Amino acid sequence: MAKDYIIYLVEWCCLKITLAFKPSPAVFKQGDIWWCNIGMNIGEEIYGKGVKYTRPVLVFKKLTGNLFLGLPLTSQEKYGSWYVEVSIHGKTSRIMLNQARTLDRKRIISRIGTLDDNDFKNVQARFLEFFSPEK
Numbered sequence: 001m002a003k004d005y006i007i008y009l010v011e012w013c014c015l016k017i018t019l020a021f022k023p024s025p026a027v028f029k030q031g032d033i034w035w036c037n038i039g040m041n042i043g044e045e046i047y048g049k050g051v052k053y054t055r056p057v058l059v060f061k062k063l064t065g066n067l068f069l070g071l072p073l074t075s076q077e078k079y080g081s082w083y084v085e086v087s088i089h090g091k092t093s094r095i096m097l098n099q100a101r102t103l104d105r106k107r108i109i110s111r112i113g114t115l116d117d118n119d120f121k122n123v124q125a126r127f128l129e130f131f132s133p134e135k
Contacts, residue, residue: 015052015053022106026108028062030062031115032114035109036107037052037054046096055073057071058071058095067105070102072095072096072099073095081129082097084123089112089113
């Protein structure tokens with residue numbers, strides 16, 4: 001297993017070098033969901049799948065023209081205070097609040113769609129609840 005993990009890390013590093021020099025014409029906005037190159041990460045950090053290490057990501061907050069706070073999605077049935085169930089094109093997915101991270105638009109591959117207003121407001125409320133200090 002360790003040998004495979006090392007191979008995946010090296011492959012991801014090569015892809016990441018390519019991404020660093022990739023021009024990105026992608027224009028994103030809050031509430032969009034995009035396929036993004038997330039990478040091969042370590043420990044419990046969420047990672048991408050396939051040869052390009054991709055995963056769907058919600059643009060939770062646009063920070064600059066190039067940078068956003070992203071919330072990765074999973075299609076796996078998972079429950080807990082750090083998951084928010086949403087519907088995208090009639091399919092159920094879960095947004096992983098505990099995996100929030102800033103991402104550059106160079107990681108963006110293709111747009112999947114946009115969350116509807118009710119789902120996005122629910123994600124916002126759950127995000128604030130999840131990250132608010134305990135009383």
